[in-house]
Amino acid sequence: MFTVRHRPAHGQPENVPLEAVPRLLDSDCSLYIDLDTPGEEDLDFLRKQLHLHSLTLEDIVNQNQRPKLEGYENYVYLAVHALARRDDWEIEPVEVDLVLGKNWLLMCHYGAVPGLTDNESFGERLDIALTHGADFLLYTIVDIIVDSYFPIIDAAEEEIDTLEDRLLTNTSLEDMNRLLQFKRSAIHVRRAVGPQREVFNQLARHDSPFVRPDHVVYFRDVYDHLIHISEELDGLRDILSAAMEVHLSVISNQLNVTMKRLTAWGTIFVIVTAIAGIYGMNFEHMPELKWLYGYPFALGLMTAVSVGLYFYFKRKDYI
Numbered sequence: 001m002f003t004v005r006h007r008p009a010h011g012q013p014e015n016v017p018l019e020a021v022p023r024l025l026d027s028d029c030s031l032y033i034d035l036d037t038p039g040e041e042d043l044d045f046l047r048k049q050l051h052l053h054s055l056t057l058e059d060i061v062n063q064n065q066r067p068k069l070e071g072y073e074n075y076v077y078l079a080v081h082a083l084a085r086r087d088d089w090e091i092e093p094v095e096v097d098l099v100l101g102k103n104w105l106l107m108c109h110y111g112a113v114p115g116l117t118d119n120e121s122f123g124e125r126l127d128i129a130l131t132h133g134a135d136f137l138l139y140t141i142v143d144i145i146v147d148s149y150f151p152i153i154d155a156a157e158e159e160i161d162t163l164e165d166r167l168l169t170n171t172s173l174e175d176m177n178r179l180l181q182f183k184r185s186a187i188h189v190r191r192a193v194g195p196q197r198e199v200f201n202q203l204a205r206h207d208s209p210f211v212r213p214d215h216v217v218y219f220r221d222v223y224d225h226l227i228h229i230s231e232e233l234d235g236l237r238d239i240l241s242a243a244m245e246v247h248l249s250v251i252s253n254q255l256n257v258t259m260k261r262l263t264a265w266g267t268i269f270v271i272v273t274a275i276a277g278i279y280g281m282n283f284e285h286m287p288e289l290k291w292l293y294g295y296p297f298a299l300g301l302m303t304a305v306s307v308g309l310y311f312y313f314k315r316k317d318y319i
Helices: 018-025 040-049 054-061 122-130 134-147 149-169 173-204 213-279 294-315
Strands: 002-006 014-016 031-036 068-071 076-085 091-100 104-109
Touching (some): 002 122, 014 018, 018 031, 018 040, 031 134, 040 054, 068 173, 076 134, 076 149, 076 173, 091 134, 091 173, 104 134, 122 134, 149 213, 173 213, 213 294
Parallel strands (some): 031 104
Antiparallel strands (some): 002 014, 002 031, 068 076
């Protein structure tokens, strides 16, 4: 479904029908085209009216693109990723395809774009950006997307800190699964953010003829934000590794404590069993076998040895 918005030479930004796009492409007015879940007819329109290359259309259809920047004769194509937080802190990248022309910008996506289409200020910022040109509109969209990373990463760090504190006192399979889920999500975010740094580094170096020199500084700002996010991801990865080590250490310590207790109690019962085994041997000429106090003596010896060993292991913190 298409949504077309443009800014007239004199007037406020407004939505226009799709049929007006060919005429507006030849004007000096800034044009924004939003395409949600493109179909065959939509792609045919992009091919004929915007003259998009077949490779660009293929990238738009196949939603598994690595963040990248590709230049063509009449436009430049960008694949960037927003971040979607699912249930239980499962963070996944969502591809957004952007095509920047001389005075127009096309955004293709499948469904809502997290952090962008649900942003309350997106409509207002979109209209303001239209008054500054298509390249500034591109900056506005990617800036909102990149800025939406920060709350997700900050909230993830707080959740991991809480999880790490809980792991110090009590370990459970559920906490371990959450820890592994955070680690997978961090990998997904890293794959989305890392390549985007190079994309905006190219735009910040003014490698594209469709970005005006006075707007290069804005893309440099987005590039700086991505560097900051990469640094936070590195810190998040260290925190996750430390939490994993803490979890394994706690489990190892619990296992050691359990083994010490089992060893201590096993030692006590081994001595008792040895005494009982000796007095249970059926030899005719065995000392104390016909002693009147032999049975109480055996029980007393077992009790004395058991109590002595118990307090010994208690003092050694084995029990």
